[in-house]
Each structure stands twice: as structure tokens, then as C-alpha cells.
Amino acid sequence: MIQTRLNLGKVIGSAVVLCTFIVGWELLSRLITATGSYDEPLVPGWEYLWSNSLLRMADYWPGGLGVGSPMTGDPPTYTAAFLALAKASLVTIARVLAGVVLGVVVGTALGLLVSMSRLASTLVAPTVHIMRMAPFLAMIPLFNLWFGASLFGIILFIAYGVAVIMFIGALNAVGNLPSVYAQRARVSGAGWWQTYQSVILPAILPELRATFMMSLGLAWSLVVAGELLGAQEGLGVIVTYALQFAYTGRVIIIAFLLLIYAAIFFALAEYVSRRVLAWHRE
Amino acid sequence: MTKLREAALPALQVDELSVAFSRADGSAVQALDGVSLTVEQGEFICVLGRSGHGKTTLLNAIAGLNQPQSGSIQAMGQQISGPGVDRGVIFQRDAVFPWMRVEDNVGFGLRVAGRPRDEQRMVALAQLENVGLSHVAQAWPRELSGGMRARVAVASVFAMDPPILLADEPFGALDYVTRRQLQEVLLTLWQKTRKTIFFVTHDVDEALRLATRIIVVGNGRILVDMPTNLPVPRSDEQIASARGLELRHLLLHNLGLE
Numbered sequence: 001m002i003q004t005r006l007n008l009g010k011v012i013g014s015a016v017v018l019c020t021f022i023v024g025w026e027l028l029s030r031l032i033t034a035t036g037s038y039d040e041p042l043v044p045g046w047e048y049l050w051s052n053s054l055l056r057m058a059d060y061w062p063g064g065l066g067v068g069s070p071m072t073g074d075p076p077t078y079t080a081a082f083l084a085l086a087k088a089s090l091v092t093i094a095r096v097l098a099g100v101v102l103g104v105v106v107g108t109a110l111g112l113l114v115s116m117s118r119l120a121s122t123l124v125a126p127t128v129h130i131m132r133m134a135p136f137l138a139m140i141p142l143f144n145l146w147f148g149a150s151l152f153g154i155i156l157f158i159a160y161g162v163a164v165i166m167f168i169g170a171l172n173a174v175g176n177l178p179s180v181y182a183q184r185a186r187v188s189g190a191g192w193w194q195t196y197q198s199v200i201l202p203a204i205l206p207e208l209r210a211t212f213m214m215s216l217g218l219a220w221s222l223v224v225a226g227e228l229l230g231a232q233e234g235l236g237v238i239v240t241y242a243l244q245f246a247y248t249g250r251v252i253i254i255a256f257l258l259l260i261y262a263a264i265f266f267a268l269a270e271y272v273s274r275r276v277l278a279w280h281r282e
Numbered sequence: 283m284t285k286l287r288e289a290a291l292p293a294l295q296v297d298e299l300s301v302a303f304s305r306a307d308g309s310a311v312q313a314l315d316g317v318s319l320t321v322e323q324g325e326f327i328c329v330l331g332r333s334g335h336g337k338t339t340l341l342n343a344i345a346g347l348n349q350p351q352s353g354s355i356q357a358m359g360q361q362i363s364g365p366g367v368d369r370g371v372i373f374q375r376d377a378v379f380p381w382m383r384v385e386d387n388v389g390f391g392l393r394v395a396g397r398p399r400d401e402q403r404m405v406a407l408a409q410l411e412n413v414g415l416s417h418v419a420q421a422w423p424r425e426l427s428g429g430m431r432a433r434v435a436v437a438s439v440f441a442m443d444p445p446i447l448l449a450d451e452p453f454g455a456l457d458y459v460t461r462r463q464l465q466e467v468l469l470t471l472w473q474k475t476r477k478t479i480f481f482v483t484h485d486v487d488e489a490l491r492l493a494t495r496i497i498v499v500g501n502g503r504i505l506v507d508m509p510t511n512l513p514v515p516r517s518d519e520q521i522a523s524a525r526g527l528e529l530r531h532l533l534l535h536n537l538g539l540e
Binding site for chain 2: 178187190198202278
């Protein structure tokens with residue numbers, strides 16, 4: 001009963017905040033009527049966002065599927081607009097997914113590997129901590145040069161960022177484990193592989209989960225940053241084009257989309273990890 | 283012939299064992315200083331001593347968890363060089379794996395040994411029955427009380443059926459009533475299986491209740507090593523008998539209290 005009331009309260013609270021935001025934004029758009037260099041309002045209202053910014057997403061539809069493209073002289077349609085957004089979203093989401101999976105696997109595996117040896121931990125950890133402190137965005141030009149701003153290059157860039165964080169997370173998590181777990185595994189006859197597989201790995205999952213959530217947020221930042229700088233496709237590319245003409249409205253739409261995708265990823269990760277970690281007390 | 287010889291073997295043979303640790307400032311601590319000890323099969327030994335005087339170090343050395351400076355340890359006639367399944371350990375800290383259901387915790391040793399899943403289950407359930415926890419076989423450890431988790435730890439060790447059982451203040455963190463219940467469980471299992479038990483405790487009453495032989499360790503050496511000569515199982519009256527009081531007095535004296 002209390003649970004339902006709490007949930008209801010949560011829903012009502014969220015709805016109130018959302019409504020306040022929608023109304024507040026509209027008021028703000030009527031209050032601030034200044035325009036940018038191409039007559040685009042700096043704070044576009046909802047009507048403008050829907051009928052202009054969203055519709056003009058059709059500009060980024062190259063044509064195909066029987067839907068005409070403004071690039072070839074056809075008038076902009078909402079179908080073309082949604083197709084353009086869907087195509088760019090797919091590319092961006094695929095990059096995030098691939099980068100996160102690659103980064104989590106490589107980072108966690110390396111972290112576990114290094115954690116096996118005290119010497120290796122002492123040698124490697126400081127270097128990785130420096131890599132963590134160095135701004136990830138500063139590495140974009142390097143990744144651009146080495147791998148190009150291709151699908152692959154940006155995936156590698158995301159994987160790099162995620163892997164660095166997961167590596168440190170895994171190393172710390174192993175270090176924080178009560179030694180009695182590994183001792184119990186040893187006196188039960190477990191070899192190092194069994195110890196890692198059935199004791200260390202499950203034991204660090206709760207701490208690793210927090211690290212993973214952090215790296216997921218980072219992955220979304222990295223994908224946009226990577227796409228802003230020279231990619232051919234993706235949501236970040238639309239932002240790049242829109243910025244050239246100061247199309248504030250279009251930038252806002254992409255920002256909303258990214259927000260929604262990131263929120264869905266978080267919710268999914270939250271749901272799955274809760275199931276996997278049923279044994280863990282919150 | 284082999285059986286006869288095995289039966290005659292001491293469970294544990296510790297010879298001139300010394301263990302040293304270095305402190306953070308670089309100075310050395312002599313935790314054990316030339317300890318020799320023979321434990322016969324089926325004995326229930328309680329090791330008493332003040333904190334930091336070498337009880338746990340001795341147990342860990344026998345478990346193969348620390349590296350002796352010199353000396354040797356044989357378990358069932360075999361020189362030990364590390365942990366082994368012939369020596370089960372119940373730890374001082376809660377070592378029940380929180381990510382495994384109770385049943386899987388108890389079956390962990392068998393799983394490591396590569397025994398079939400059915401056997402793991404069967405043995406685990408039998409051991410849980412022994413400690414009175416059949417009804418929580420599918421529970422997560424976080425759902426159990428401290429006393430129940432201690433029972434899981436006992437069941438996990440007995441599931442592996444080692445000839446020697448090492449226990450490091452296993453009930454030290456439990457309240458009085460729960461501790462008494464766990465002692466009862468352990469005693470019953472010991473009487474049933476006649477395993478050799480090497481039980482470290484800081485509690486004189488616990489030692490008087492459980493042990494067939496009591497050892498007091500102080501400053502890294504053995505100060506007292508004597509049989510209790512009390513019946514098993516023993517009642518409160520028997521512990522309070524003339525023999526019991528004499529033992530208690532001797533133990534307290536060697537612990538620096540009387």
C-alpha cells in the first residue's frame with residue numbers, strides 16, 4: 001500500500017516537473033525573442049520546434065525508401081524528418097552499444113588480469129590513473145588520425161574511455177574485497193581460475209555496477225564528441241550542420257533525443273543489474 | 283596394512299614452527315617461536331590465548347595460508363605446502379558467499395572438486411539438515427541472521443568431509459545463546475564424524491565446554507598443553523566440578539588473569 005502511494009507520488013511529482021518545464025520553456029520563448037545570425041530564435045517555442053526545426057530534419061534525409069529528400073528538390077516532409085532522425089539515431093546508438101560492450105569487456109578483463117599480481121598493479125595502476133585524469137576529449141584528434149572518424153574509429157574512442165574507467169573500477173573493486181572470500185576459495189581447493197570465475201568476479205559486481213553506470217553516461221558524451229569532429233553520419237553530425245547555420249531549434253531536438261536515449265539506456269542497465277544482483281542488499 | 287598405518291598417524295604434526303611478520307615500519311614480529319605439537323586423530327583441541335599472541339597465526343600456518351619462517355607441518359602424514367582439502371577452515375570473519383544461495387554455498391567445495399550437480403545438492407541438503415537449516419536452502423545469505431550464517435559456514439566445511447577441521451573463533455561474534463546453540467551443533471557433528479578439530483577461541487568457557495584437550499599460546503609459544511579429562515558431552519555441572527574448576531583456574535592463570 002505504502003509502495004503504491006510512493007509510486008503514485010513519484011509519478012505525480014514527475015508530471016508536475018515536466019509540465020512546469022513545458023510551460024516555463026514556452027514562457028521563456030515568448031520573453032526572449034532575440035534571434036541568431038540566420039533569423040532562428042535563440043529560445044524557440046514549442047510550435048516553432050515542431051513545425052520548423054523538426055520538419056527541417058528532413059534536410060538530412062538523403063532520399064530512399066520512396067521518401068523524397070529536400071537535397072534533391074523535394075519539399076520537406078515529417079516522414080523524411082523522422083527517417084533522418086531514425087537513421088542518425090541508429091548509427092549513434094550502435095556506436096554507443098559497441099563501444100560500451102568492447103570497453104567493458106576489455107577494461108574489466110585487464111583490470112582483473114592486473115589485479116592478480118601485486119607487482120603488475122603497482123606498475124600499471126599509476127599510468128592508467130594518469131590516463132583517467134587526461135581529458136578524454138583531448139584524445140579525439142589522435143583517434144581521428146589513427147582510425148579515421150569512421151564508425152570504427154568512434155567506437156574505439158568510446159571503448160577507450162569506457163575501458164579506462166572500468167579498468168580502474170575493477171582494480172579497486174578487487175582491492176576492496178574482504179580477503180576472507182579468496183581464502184575460503186583457496187582452502188576449498190579452488191585454483192586461480194575457479195577463484196576468479198566463481199568468487200572474485202561475482203563478488204565485485206556490486207561495485208562494478210556503479211562504475212558501469214558512470215561509464216555509460218560517459219559513453220554518451222564521447223559519442224557526441226566523436227561525431228561532432230568529422231564523422232559522416234550520426235546525431236552529432238546533424239548537430240554539426242545545424243551549428244553552421246545557428247539552427248538552435250534543431251540542436252535542441254537532438255539534445256532532447258540524446259537525453260531520452262541516455263535515460264532509456266540507464267533504465268535498462270538499472271533493470272538488468274537489479275536482476276543480476278538480486279543477492280545484493282541495496 | 284595401509285589402513286592400520288593411516289589410523290596410527292597423527293592428524294597433525296607441527297615441528298619447530300616459527301612464523302615472523304614485518305610491521306609497516308620494517309621491524310619484525312615473531313608471531314610463533316619454535317612451536318611443536320602433535321594432534322591425534324579425533325581430538326577436539328581448543329587453543330586459547332590473548333589477542334596477538336599467535337593463536338590465529340598457528341591456525342593459518344596449519345591451513346597453509348601463511349608462509350612459515352622455519353619448521354614443518356604434516357597433516358595426515360603429508361608435508362603441507364599450502365591450503366588443501368584435507369583441512370577445512372571455518373573463518374573468524376563471515377565467509378559465506380553473499381552471491382550464492384545457501385545450498386550453493388554449502389555445495390561450493392564439491393563444485394570446486396568437480397562433483398556432479400546432483401551430488402552437490404544431495405550433500406548440501408543433508409548438511410543443512412544437520413545444522414537445522416533445511417528450510418532456508420534456497421535463501422540468499424543476506425536473508426539469514428548471523429547465527430544462521432555461522433551454521434551455513436559449519437555445514438559448508440562438513441560438506442567437504444575433510445579429516446581435519448580448523449576453526450578460528452568461528453562463534454566469537456555471536457550472542458551467548460546463539461553461541462551455545464552453535465557449540466551444541468558442532469559437538470554433535472564431531473561426535474558423529476570424529477573429525478580432528480583444531481578450534482581457536484578467546485573464550486575459556488567455550489574451551490571448557492568443547493575441548494578434549496586445551497592448549498594455551500602466549501608470546502608465540504605453547505604455555506599449556508593438557509587433556510581436559512572431562513566427559514563428552516558435558517553438562518554445566520561437570521564443567522563446574524572440581525576438575526573443571528581446577529582447569530579454569532590454570533587457564534586463567536596462564537592467560538595472566540589470576
